[in-house]
Amino acid sequence: MTGTTIRSELHLPRYLREDDAHRTPVAFEGYRSTGLRAPLRAPVDLPHRLTEVTGPLLGEGRVTAADADLTRQHDGEPQGQRIIVHGRVLDSGGKPVPHTLVEVWQANAGGRYRHVVDNWPSPLDPNFTGLGRTLTDGEGRYEFTTIRPGAYPWGNHDNAWRPAHIHFSLFGTAFTQRLVTQMYFPDDPLFFQDPIFNAIPEAARPLAISRFDYERTVPNWALAFEWDIVLRGKDQTPFETEDDGDIA
Amino acid sequence: MAQLRTTPSATIGPFLAIGLTWDDGPYVVAPDAPDAIWLRGTVFDGNGDVVPDAMVETWQADPDGGFDHPDDPRGAAAFPGFRGFGRAYTVDGGQYAICTLKPGRVPDGEGGLQAPHVDVSVFARGILDRVVTRIYFADEAEANAEDVVLRSLPDDAARRTLIARPTDDGYRLDIHLQGDRETVFFAV
Ligand SMILES: [Fe+2]
Numbered sequence: 355m356t357g358t359t360i361r362s363e364l365h366l367p368r369y370l371r372e373d374d375a376h377r378t379p380v381a382f383e384g385y386r387s388t389g390l391r392a393p394l395r396a397p398v399d400l401p402h403r404l405t406e407v408t409g410p411l412l413g414e415g416r417v418t419a420a421d422a423d424l425t426r427q428h429d430g431e432p433q434g435q436r437i438i439v440h441g442r443v444l445d446s447g448g449k450p451v452p453h454t455l456v457e458v459w460q461a462n463a464g465g466r467y468r469h470v471v472d473n474w475p476s477p478l479d480p481n482f483t484g485l486g487r488t489l490t491d492g493e494g495r496y497e498f499t500t501i502r503p504g505a506y507p508w509g510n511h512d513n514a515w516r517p518a519h520i521h522f523s524l525f526g527t528a529f530t531q532r533l534v535t536q537m538y539f540p541d542d543p544l545f546f547q548d549p550i551f552n553a554i555p556e557a558a559r560p561l562a563i564s565r566f567d568y569e570r571t572v573p574n575w576a577l578a579f580e581w582d583i584v585l586r587g588k589d590q591t592p593f594e595t596e597d598d599g600d601i602a
Numbered sequence: 603m604a605q606l607r608t609t610p611s612a613t614i615g616p617f618l619a620i621g622l623t624w625d626d627g628p629y630v631v632a633p634d635a636p637d638a639i640w641l642r643g644t645v646f647d648g649n650g651d652v653v654p655d656a657m658v659e660t661w662q663a664d665p666d667g668g669f670d671h672p673d674d675p676r677g678a679a680a681f682p683g684f685r686g687f688g689r690a691y692t693v694d695g696g697q698y699a700i701c702t703l704k705p706g707r708v709p710d711g712e713g714g715l716q717a718p719h720v721d722v723s724v725f726a727r728g729i730l731d732r733v734v735t736r737i738y739f740a741d742e743a744e745a746n747a748e749d750v751v752l753r754s755l756p757d758d759a760a761r762r763t764l765i766a767r768p769t770d771d772g773y774r775l776d777i778h779l780q781g782d783r784e785t786v787f788f789a790v
Pocket residue numbers: 461516519521615617
């Protein structure tokens with residue numbers, strides 16, 4: 355990993371940047387929508403200053419305990435396989451990220467989103483919205499109860515299907531740590547043809563896939579999957595006071 | 603301790619409105635707060651077409667240049683009614699709108715002050731990792747001329763892509779994801 359360094363009179367944390375071999379690029383040739391949307395010019399390096407090492411600490415007042423159970427948001431229960439999705443939010447130094455907002459959204463068991471522009475012929479479920487929120491606990495743990503989302507077709511290429519996934523959004527504690535991503539399920543047979551999954555460098559793909567967690571299944575009730583999420587951590591190497599005025 | 607690899611990012615996709623649009627998202631401050639301004643702009647793609655499914659998030663100092671955050675070595679500074687964070691969805695013809703207060707100047711860590719600025723993240727279908735830019739203010743010419751980040755850019759054309767123009771109710775800056783007027787984006 356490399357970090358971005360400035361000579362600083364303020365003692366600010368510096369957040370490590372994952373190397374390119376383990377980081378999703380902004381654009382990917384097989385993903386058509388990137389063609390007109392992903393910026394073409396190389397980004398300018400922005401050393402971390404006060405605005406970048408701080409960030410919104412959202413949570414209290416925005417989330418209720420009920421928001422973590424996507425199967426209890428309507429009068430009836432949604433169709434599909436009930437699952438628990440849980441894990442920890444850590445930084446790359448292995449430190450838990452406590453009390454941080456985790457937002458998820460997903461398709462229903464048939465792969466349909468409750469959204470006006472999703473109109474493929476799979477029915478909506480009147481008992482499923484597909485939105486969840488929670489805060490990690492003091493040890494960085496999160497847990498949702500939901501149903502396993504279905505795969506869905508899309509227009510990217512001939513007979514294109516998205517592997518089943520749950521969208522995640524995380525803040526951490528700094529602007530540099532912001533992450534929006536997708537969690538997949540083990541051994542999905544659709545991985546091979548999905549450009550969004552395959553845009554992730556091969557070495558990092560396992561980090562996007564949850565683990566079936568028999569230990570955490572609830573007898574006669576729910577299956578379980580575990581997925582830890584790792585945000586950028588602070589550089590712990592000693593601060594050098596000489597000759598590091600330039601970007602690393 | 604051994605370093606862990608970070609979780610790879612993915613596109614926010616087209617259906618973010620299910621999960622990420624909050625009723626109070628655009629309100630960094632209440633619209634009737636004294637000195638509230640609207641930051642507005644349109645997000646364009648490489649064809650010059652509007653991007654009607656982007657999420658624009660902002661993070662900024664308060665009017666005194668403070669952050670309500672423990673990692674600010676000057677001390678966390680709470681500014682009443684001010685969240686620092688805004689989130690807008692460009693469903694309105696590709697336009698984002700954030701109601702906020704103009705930020706104060708913030709030390710640059712190198713002995714100077716940064717010009718008032720807002721850090722911006724843009725997420726959309728077709729963007730696999732968020733892209734980051736900044737909003738500066740055209741009526742801060744003197745501060746802008748001293749700003750360490752603006753000074754690091756190659757030329758005025760690049761700087762202009764970051765500088766919002768005053769409007770009736772605040773400021774306006776369009777975001778061009780590609781094209782001749784491609785916005786300057788930052789690697790953070
Ligand atoms: Fe999706």
